[in-house]
Amino acid sequence: MPLEAIQMSSCPSRTTSRGRTRPFLCLRLPPDVTEVRNAVLAAEERLGQTDWPAQTLGLVALVLAEALNNVVEHALAGRSAGRIDLSLYFTDARLHCRIRDDGAPMPEGAIPVTTRPDLTQETQDLPEGGFGWFLIRELADEVAYTRRRGENQLDILFDPARLTDHMSD
Template sequence: MLIIVKNNINEISRVCDIVRKFCEEHNVSNEKCHDITLILDEIITNIVNYAYPDNKEHELSVDIDKIGVHITLRLVDSGIAFDPLAQADPDVESSLEERKVGGLGIFIAKQLSDELKYSRINGQNQLDIRVAIYSEGKDNGN
């Protein structure tokens, strides 16, 4: 299912509502649905805030699908080239005083995804995300 989104923060709750409905219709657990909407929230927030320095209205797309035991998300935008996977992770071991405010959104999206793949194709950013909808098999490192 393809969702067209404007580069506006207020679009995020609308997208998340559509995705929650999609999850319900495809019997995705509330817990996994929470993770999927949080990933989308973080990635779209990042695109809206940084992809279009011209501050004009643009559109990006979110394609959500259920393939086997995975929910797949493909986000495409025509903003400036940005590979979220190339960004340094925040230092989650640093003290309160040293801990930097920010940089957490992409990190959370990475933590919650089973697979993330970035490509720059024909002047567009394409991010492919896979989330297994059964929690078995996901190694949380605990």
């Protein structure tokens, strides 16, 4: 099943303090790294219609790529069948990204605890992985994980002002 835009009427709305909000973008994709790339490009293109700076959109795309690739490589590892849903909402001035999948739960039922990688080592001594969750937490305003009824849900919120400040650090 290739990447598809889900009918907006079937996209889950989100209840906020201001009422129900429909997604800005809603995609369903299979567990495939090529489809993850296509989904990230589609999200970046759709977000390009906003007034967010291109550099900010690039950081959002980087986080989405990390999170979606984690789903493919870990939650849905080795499965050709599986479902990943990506929904983007604007809540006040923040972007809310919701990723749902029907894969395996996160180890210990929580987002892995990570620390800032030590980049002072020689390149060949750096670990191959372990940077993704640090990067996601560093760039996102909030990150939350839940598991309900056999489904993983990852919520990532971005504040454009915080991302802009992050680029100037």
